[in-house]
Amino acid sequence: MIERKNEVEKRKVTTEDRLLHGGDYNPDQWLSYPDVLKQDVEFMKLAHANTFSIGMFAWAALEPEEGVYDFEWLDEVIERIHSIGGRLILATPSGARPAWMSQKYPEVLRVDSYRRKQLHGARHNHCYSSSYYRKKTQEMNTKLAERYGDHPALLMWHPSNEYGGECHCELCQANFRTWLKEKYNHSLDELNHSWWGPFWSHTITDWEQIESPSPIGENAVHGMNLDWRRFVSHMTIDFYKNEIEPLRKITPDIPISANFMSDNPEFVPFTGLDYSQFAKEVDVISWDAYPAWHNDWEDTPTLAARTAFLNDHFYAMKDQPFILMESTPSAVNWHDVNKAKRPGMHLLSALQMHAHGSDSNLYFQWRKSRGSSEKFHGAVIDHDQSTENRVFKEVAELGKIMENISDKVTGYRRQADVAILFDVESNWALDDAQGFGLKTKQYGRTLQKHYQAFWEEDIAVDVISKEHDFSKYTLLVVPMLYLMSEETAEKLQTFVKNGGTLVTSYISGIVDESDLTHLGGWLKPLKETFGMEPLETDTYYPSDRNTLDFNGKEYEVKDYATIIEVNEANVLGTYTEDFYKGTPALTENPYGKGKAYYIGARAEHAFHADFYGKLIRDLKLEPALSVEHERGVSVQGREAEGLRTVFIMNFTESEQPISILETVKDVQTGETMEGKRTLQPYEVLIVEKEIGN
Ligand code: GLA
Ligand code: GLA
Ligand code: GLA
Numbered sequence: 001m002i003e004r005k006n007e008v009e010k011r012k013v014t015t016e017d018r019l020l021h022g023g024d025y026n027p028d029q030w031l032s033y034p035d036v037l038k039q040d041v042e043f044m045k046l047a048h049a050n051t052f053s054i055g056m057f058a059w060a061a062l063e064p065e066e067g068v069y070d071f072e073w074l075d076e077v078i079e080r081i082h083s084i085g086g087r088l089i090l091a092t093p094s095g096a097r098p099a100w101m102s103q104k105y106p107e108v109l110r111v112d113s114y115r116r117k118q119l120h121g122a123r124h125n126h127c128y129s130s131s132y133y134r135k136k137t138q139e140m141n142t143k144l145a146e147r148y149g150d151h152p153a154l155l156m157w158h159p160s161n162e163y164g165g166e167c168h169c170e171l172c173q174a175n176f177r178t179w180l181k182e183k184y185n186h187s188l189d190e191l192n193h194s195w196w197g198p199f200w201s202h203t204i205t206d207w208e209q210i211e212s213p214s215p216i217g218e219n220a221v222h223g224m225n226l227d228w229r230r231f232v233s234h235m236t237i238d239f240y241k242n243e244i245e246p247l248r249k250i251t252p253d254i255p256i257s258a259n260f261m262s263d264n265p266e267f268v269p270f271t272g273l274d275y276s277q278f279a280k281e282v283d284v285i286s287w288d289a290y291p292a293w294h295n296d297w298e299d300t301p302t303l304a305a306r307t308a309f310l311n312d313h314f315y316a317m318k319d320q321p322f323i324l325m326e327s328t329p330s331a332v333n334w335h336d337v338n339k340a341k342r343p344g345m346h347l348l349s350a351l352q353m354h355a356h357g358s359d360s361n362l363y364f365q366w367r368k369s370r371g372s373s374e375k376f377h378g379a380v381i382d383h384d385q386s387t388e389n390r391v392f393k394e395v396a397e398l399g400k401i402m403e404n405i406s407d408k409v410t411g412y413r414r415q416a417d418v419a420i421l422f423d424v425e426s427n428w429a430l431d432d433a434q435g436f437g438l439k440t441k442q443y444g445r446t447l448q449k450h451y452q453a454f455w456e457e458d459i460a461v462d463v464i465s466k467e468h469d470f471s472k473y474t475l476l477v478v479p480m481l482y483l484m485s486e487e488t489a490e491k492l493q494t495f496v497k498n499g500g501t502l503v504t505s506y507i508s509g510i511v512d513e514s515d516l517t518h519l520g521g522w523l524k525p526l527k528e529t530f531g532m533e534p535l536e537t538d539t540y541y542p543s544d545r546n547t548l549d550f551n552g553k554e555y556e557v558k559d560y561a562t563i564i565e566v567n568e569a570n571v572l573g574t575y576t577e578d579f580y581k582g583t584p585a586l587t588e589n590p591y592g593k594g595k596a597y598y599i600g601a602r603a604e605h606a607f608h609a610d611f612y613g614k615l616i617r618d619l620k621l622e623p624a625l626s627v628e629h630e631r632g633v634s635v636q637g638r639e640a641e642g643l644r645t646v647f648i649m650n651f652t653e654s655e656q657p658i659s660i661l662e663t664v665k666d667v668q669t670g671e672t673m674e675g676k677r678t679l680q681p682y683e684v685l686i687v688e689k690e691i692g693n
Contacts, residue, residue: 001082001597003156006429007319007466007642008413008415008639008641008643009413009640009641010410010411010412010413010640011319011320011321011413012359012411013255013283013284013320013321013322013323013359013411014155014156014255014284014323014359015051015155016051016087016155016410017406018270018324018402018406018409018410019354019359019361019402019403019405019406019410020046020050020051020155020236020359020360020361021047021048021049021089021360021362021363021399022044022047022049022050022051022052022053022086022362022363022366022399022401022532023049023051023052023053023243023326023327023362023363023364023366023380024052024053024056024326024363024366024609025040025052025053025077025365025367026054026055026056026058026365026367026369027040027054027073027077027183028055028057028058028061028073028610029369029370030367031061031073031245032204032364034135036367036385037076037077037080037416038080039047039313039381039385040080040366040367040381040412040421041080041081041082041083041084043310043380043381043392044081044084044556044611046085046387046392046396047124047380047387047392047395047399048396048398048399048402048403049086049089049366049380049395049399050085050086051080051086051087051088051089051155051360051362052081052087052088052089052366053085053089053090053091053158053325053362054077054078054089055074055088055090055091055092055093055144055167056091056092056093056095056096056158056160056370057093057095057096057123057161058074058091058093059093059094059097059098059101059140059322060098060099061073061074062074062093062140062150062661063098063140064098064287065100065663066101067098069143071143073149073344075147075214077492077682078151078153078371079147079297080106081153082151082152082153082691086153086584087153087154087155087682088134088154088155088384089155089156089157089158089257089325089362090144090148090154090156090158091157091158091160091161091590092137092140092144092156092157092158092159092160092243093160093475094126094133094137094140094159094160094243095123095124095125095160095161095162096122096123096161097120097126097133100140100497101121101136102120103120105130105132105133105145105662106193107127107130107132107169108126108127108132109125109126109127109135109170110125110126110127110165110166110167110169110222110339111167111168111169111170111172111387112168113166113168113212113213113214113215114215114216115168115214115216115396116521117169117592122322123161124161124162124164124165124301125165126167126239127167127169127171127172128172128235128236129167129169129171129174129175129235130171131173134239134242134243137242137243138188138242138245138246138658139371141159141243141245141246141247141498142246142250143471145246145249145251146161146250147246147609149197149250149251149254149333149671152639154251154517154587154621155254155628156254156255156256156257156284156323156521157244157247157251157254157255157256157257157515158257158258158259158286158325159240159243159244159247159256159257159258159641160240160243160258161599162259162261162288163236163239163240163258163273164261164270165210165272165453166183166228166232166440168212168214169178169203171280172212172235173211175210175212175235176210176212176228176231177207177208177210179231179234180207180210180227180231180471181207183227183238183589184213187580188204188205188206188207188637191204191598192204193225193226194223194514194516195223195224195514196221196222196223196516199220200220201223202218202220202221204274210365213225213228220484222429222432222433222515222517222564223515225308225428225432225515226425226428226429226432226514226515229274229425229428230274230425230587230644232272232273233273233274233277233430235279235614236278237273237277237278237281238416239515240258241281244281246257247566249651250379254420255283255284256282256283256284257282257283257284257286257323257379258282258286259286259287259288259296259325259326259586260278260285260286260287260314261287262287262288262289262290262310263290263444264290264334265292265334265335265336266444266445267290267291267292267303267306268443268444268445268448269310269313269422269424269444269447269463270424271424271427271428271431271444274422274424274425275317276424276465276466276467279317279318284318284322284323285314285315285317285318285321285322285323285348286314286322286323286324286325286590287310287319287323287324287325287326288313288324288325288326288327288364288596289307289310289311289324289326289353290327290328290332290335291303291349292328292339293345294339294340294341294342294345294347295337295339299519299632299653300632300653301456301631301632301634301651302444302452302454304352304454304458304632304634304636304649305351305448305456306448306451306473307349307352308324308352308356308451308634308636309420309447309448309451309452309454309455309461309463310463311352311353311356311357311426312356312357312416312451312460312461312463313422313463313476314464315356315357315414315462315482316462316464316468317414317465319462319628320411320413321357321358321359321410321411321412321413322357322358322359323358323359323360323362324358324360324361325351325360325362326362326363326364326376327349327350327353327361327362327363327364328341328363328364328378329341329346329363329378329379329380329391329395330346330378330379330391330396331376331377331378332377332378333373333374333376333377334377335377336412337616338535339623340378340391342682343390343394343682344489344680344681344682344683345395345682346391346394346395346398347398347682347684348649348650348651348682348683348684349646350396350398351398351401351637351649351684351686352408352633352634352647352649353624354402354405354473354638354647355634355636355637355638355647355649356414356636357413357414357638358615359410359411361402363378363379363380363395364377364379365377365379365380366380366381367379367380368380368381368382368383370383374526378391378394380395382437391664396414399424400502401668401686403670405645405667405686408643408667408688409638409645411640412491412638412639412640412645413638413639413640414460414462415460415461415624415639416460416461416462416473416688417474417475417619417621418454418460418461418462418473418474418475418476418477419460419462419463419464419470419473419475419476419477420447420450420451420461420463420464420476420477420479421463421464421465421466421476421478421481422444422447422463422464422465422467423462423466423481423483424465425483425513426443426480426481426482426483426484427443427444428483429482429483429511430443430480430482430483431443431506432515433482433511436507436539436560437539437540439557440539440559440560441480441507442468443480444477444479444484446602447463447479447480448610449605449608450477450479450612451463452497452552452605452608453605453609453611453613454612455634456609456615456626456631457613457623458623458627458634458636459616459621459622459624460623460624460636460637465510466488466491466553470491470492470494470495470500471495471498471500473495474500474501474502474619474621475500475501475502475503475621476495476500476501476502476503477502477503478492478502478503478504478506478508479503479504479505479508479599480506480507480508480548481504481508481509481510482507482510482511483511483512483513484508484509484510484512484523484526485512485513486512486523486525488508488526489523489525489526490525492504492525492526492529492630493525493526493528493529493591494647496529496591496592496594496595496596497591497592497593497594498592498593498594499592499593499594499613501593501594501595501596501597501615501619502529502594502595502596502597503596503597503598503599503615504530504596504597504598504599505598505599505600505602506534506537506560506561506562506599506600506601506602507537507560507562508526508534509522509526513557521533522534527567528599529589529591530567530569530585530589530591530593531566531568531569531587531589531591531596531607532564532565532566532567532568532587532589532590532598533564533565533567534562534563534564534598534600535563535564535565536562536563537560537561537562537601538560538561538562538563538565538578538580539559539560540558540559540560542558544558544561545557545558545577546558546561546575546576546577546608547576547577548570548573548574548575548576548584548585548586548599548603549573549574549575549576549585550607550610550611551572551573551610551614552572553606553610554576555603555604555606555610556603556604557575557602557603557604558602558604559571559602560601560602561575561580561600561601561602562585562600562601563579563580563583563600564583564584564585564598564600566584566585566587566605568589569584569587569589569598570588570589571586571587571589572586572587572588572597573582573585573586574586575601584600584610585600585601586598586599586600587600588599595616599611606621609686624637624639624644624646625637625644625646625648625660625662625664625687625689626660626661626662627648627658627659627661628659628661629648629658629659630652630656630657630658632650632651632652632656633648633649633650633651633652633656633658633679634647634648634651635647635648636648636649639691641689642686642690642691643688643689643690644686644689644690644691645667645686645687645688646664646686646689647659647684647685647686648679648684648685648687648689649683649684650679650680650681650682650683650684651683653677653681654681655678655681656678656679657677657678657679658676658677658678658679659675659676659677660673660674660675660676660677660687662674662689663689664686664687664688664689664691665687665688666685666686666687667686667687667688668686673687
């Protein structure tokens with residue numbers, strides 16, 4: 001087993017010592033309601049709120065006419081927040097534009113993939129190539145940084161809002177071609193080879209023939225689709241770098257974030273951009289989390305595990321605490337059904353964020369809008385303007401708890417011996433693949449299913465990218481890595497050779513970084529590491545089933561089954577049906593100092609639970625605290641400087657008996673405890689234990 005450092009240092013991501021509680025505050029919607037603005041500050045105190053993000057959609061209020069600026073209203077709001085000891089996450093307003101700008105400079109408007117110029121409206125829809133928009137955002141951000149850079153309340157920058165989407169205008173087409181020329185060394189031969197040009201006579205003979213993918217044009221060249229996704233990420237990050245330039249220059253000590261998100265409503269890793277690249281440019285990772293609690297298609301523990309997975313993804317991006325930039329204290333307004341959190345769920349879901357590395361609970365939004373599309377989205381202050389309703393009271397209660405636990409959570413680190421690999425490029429290529437089951441690929445969801453087996457055993461996991469250092473993990477799980485370069489295959493081989501345990505699955509290692517299939521069977525490093533080779537992927541109709549026989553038990557298989565040729569590997573499991581009945585479905589290969597497992601089929605959850613359960617015991621992986629409990633209780637912790645803070649969370653609708661097998665102390669009351677207890681529905685215990693050297 002790889003040695004773990006006993007003492008980790010705190011890693012505070014802002015200068016604030018407290019956990020941050022508060023959220024998006026949009027006073028610019030209420031400037032003609034002075035009483036409301038005064039009430040906001042009174043209620044902030046009552047809610048135990050201390051941090052507010054302001055200005056993400058305030059461009060029209062900050063620059064009502066071209067070149068005419070008005071910061072006075074913002075000065076006042078900032079002073080009010082400062083007067084109660086509050087801190088400020090100042091947004092830049094590029095997520096939405098004032099109408100005068102679109103009217104006068106239409107180049108800021110996006111063109112969609114059908115080549116339709118968009119009209120002014122909505123938000124998150126600027127052209128990232130527009131030099132006017134780039135200049136204008138720099139001007140605005142210079143003014144904000146000069147005016148507020150020295151303000152003692154300023155904690156962090158929040159550039160724009162949820163970057164995403166793509167533009168197909170002429171400026172972007174030209175930039176795409178330039179980007180391609182650089183990538184392919186100005187050689188159309190190289191480009192045509194990567195894009196498999198001769199297919200359907202799609203050979204490019206002049207750079208000007210290249211047009212971004214379109215439903216009414218080119219959409220069948222997978223290498224190009226993949227390059228386009230990379231280019232969109234590149235341009236978005238480039239726009240971001242341009243936008244933050246004045247902030248870096250004028251306020252070098254103020255950290256800069258950018259609120260990331262999940263793919264919604266599926267609630268799986270975001271695929272609009274390559275966050276693994278974007279993360280390199282931000283100082284603090286933050287994200288907006290909107291799980292659909294109490295839905296009718298999955299139980300609460302399953303959704304809790306998926307939420308935990310996403311948190312562990314954002315934590316691992318920089319191996320440091322992150323900020324939960326947005327969440328709702330009750331319901332959202334954009335799920336199919338917008339159900340309010342049941343009593344207790346707000347506390348539970350918010351504390352889960354802390355357990356997995358968040359140093360904040362921030363909401364969208366502080367006060368519910370009176371008009372327009374978000375007027376029914378959950379907020380801390382409702383239209384009743386009361387502090388007596390259930391939502392406000394639960395928010396205030398959480399605020400108090402956060403104050404109590406702040407010094408034993410803020411800056412505390414997560415420690416994981418297990419990593420699951422998510423690769424957005426593989427996700428793009430797999431989604432594009434015309435093959436397998438078009439509806440059953442579900443890469444993100446599949447990763448979450450593998451993850452759930454660890455979550456149920458309270459084993460901490462990092463959700464990493466292919467660029468991470470693998471060597472610090474004992475176990476690396478790499479399901480469905482469809483796109484795999486030789487470089488990644490070699491990196492995986494080295495990991496096993498040096499003692500790591502590696503698991504991969506069906507539909508892995510099929511295409512290279514250009515989305516060209518590997519020739520000559522599976523990649524050599526993979527054949528060597530796994531001691532076997534996948535020969536054929538069988539894809540099932542929805543009602544088809546097979547069975548995987550493993551360790552004397554039978555597990556249901558659906559969607560995918562790989563037919564395997566074994567060389568040196570040991571066969572751990574076999575199929576019980578079909579023309580490959582009795583052939584290997586699960587293999588294990590000792591290689592170098594480590595071991596490599598191949599899971600050939602998509603099996604039911606019980607298989608993951610038993611298979612990973614066995615690995616957890618074989619590898620002696622341990623939870624943050626030993627607690628006996630039933631499914632649905634989750635135990636996760638953070639630590640620093642010899643102390644571990646552990647959250648014991650009941651994600652079920654019933655009482656849960658638990659047994660704590662070590663002596664711990666309640667963080668809030670100081671009470672010592674050990675042994676049996678009962679957790680109420682949605683109850684959370686927060687305990688601490690000293691960890692020795
Ligand atoms: C049609 C076309 C072929 C090929 C096949 C694939 O028959 O003529 O070019 O695309 O479909 O099934
Ligand atoms: C997308 C985003 C969410 C939210 C909704 C609002 O789905 O991912 O965070 O902004 O839009 O419509
Ligand atoms: C996103 C956006 C917010 C708001 C919420 C609603 O996260 O960033 O502005 O629209 O969704 O859920």
